[in-house]
Amino acid sequence: MPRGNYTIQRCCEECGKIFTPPTLMSKYCCPACSKRAYKKRQITPCKDDVLKRAFLFSILTGLRHSDIQTLKWKQIQQTSKGTWQAVVVQQKTKVPDYKPVIQQALQLCGERPSNDEALVFEGLTDASWISRPLKVWIEASGIKKHITFHCGRHSYASLLLENGVDIYTIKSLMGHTNVKTTQIYTHIVNEQKEKAANTLHIENLDL
Numbered sequence: 001m002p003r004g005n006y007t008i009q010r011c012c013e014e015c016g017k018i019f020t021p022p023t024l025m026s027k028y029c030c031p032a033c034s035k036r037a038y039k040k041r042q043i044t045p046c047k048d049d050v051l052k053r054a055f056l057f058s059i060l061t062g063l064r065h066s067d068i069q070t071l072k073w074k075q076i077q078q079t080s081k082g083t084w085q086a087v088v089v090q091q092k093t094k095v096p097d098y099k100p101v102i103q104q105a106l107q108l109c110g111e112r113p114s115n116d117e118a119l120v121f122e123g124l125t126d127a128s129w130i131s132r133p134l135k136v137w138i139e140a141s142g143i144k145k146h147i148t149f150h151c152g153r154h155s156y157a158s159l160l161l162e163n164g165v166d167i168y169t170i171k172s173l174m175g176h177t178n179v180k181t182t183q184i185y186t187h188i189v190n191e192q193k194e195k196a197a198n199t200l201h202i203e204n205l206d207l
Contacts (some may be wrong), residue, residue, distance in 0.1 A: 044141035048133050053108045054121045055134065058152030059159070060105035061173055063088065065149045069124045074116035076101065078111065097175050157185045 046052035054068050063071070077086045084101040096145050109120050125133060130149055139149045154172075160170050171182040 006188075016084070044137065046137040046140075048125070050121050050123045050131055051125060051130065052122050052137065053110070055120070055149060055152050056099050057105055057108045058149065059106070059155045060102060061086065061099050062153050062156035063099060065124075065130065068121055069126070071120045072116065073112055073118050073120055076112075076120065076202070099173070135202060154185070157182070161185055 002025065043056075045051070057063070058065070058068060063086070071086065071088070076084060077087060078084055086099040086101050087096060088099055089096050094108050124130075127149070130138075131158050133145065134149060157174055159168055160173065163169075165173075167179060167182055170185070174182060175194075176182050
């Protein structure tokens with residue numbers, strides 16, 4: 001994009017090629033890398049459908065395994081505005097909390113049964129045994145890092161920060177009693193900001 005005598009350029013994070021914006025509205029500047037990145041984002045099939053849906057639900061709501069495993073349909077309620085929420089009494093705080101459930105998260109719950117006492121994620125493996133099937137699924141997707149079910153909750157907080165949500169709102173959404181607990185996630189976004197800034201390049205810049 002011309003700016004006087006200068007041209008703003010970006011370096012593709014994946015392959016290192018230099019591109020002049022605007023090319024793609026993506027951190028991957030070149031088409032080939034953008035296409036590969038899109039394929040990586042596709043959800044890898046999981047043999048345990050309940051596990052897959054519950055883990056993705058955690059990423060989209062920030063709920064713990066214990067809260068998801070005991071979640072009943074009567075707790076999934078529609079608000080006066082037409083949106084949805086999960087009414088949860090978290091085991092750590094013992095205080096009723098109202099968690100927003102976005103449409104994509106609601107779809108992960110499946111079809112609502114006639115019995116509101118039924119579990120939303122019936123058959124979800126206990127916390128003490130879930131690491132093994134989760135590991136199989138994660139490794140099948142090509143991810144080498146150690147991932148636990150609780151990482152879904154961490155991802156929720158990190159994604160909110162990345163999207164510009166303030167720390168006190170995230171504290172409330174996560175159910176933290178102290179904002180210092182929430183602040184542990186800020187370093188992740190700071191690292192990403194620094195990495196993003198380092199991709200900028202101005203051609204023919206005379207200093």
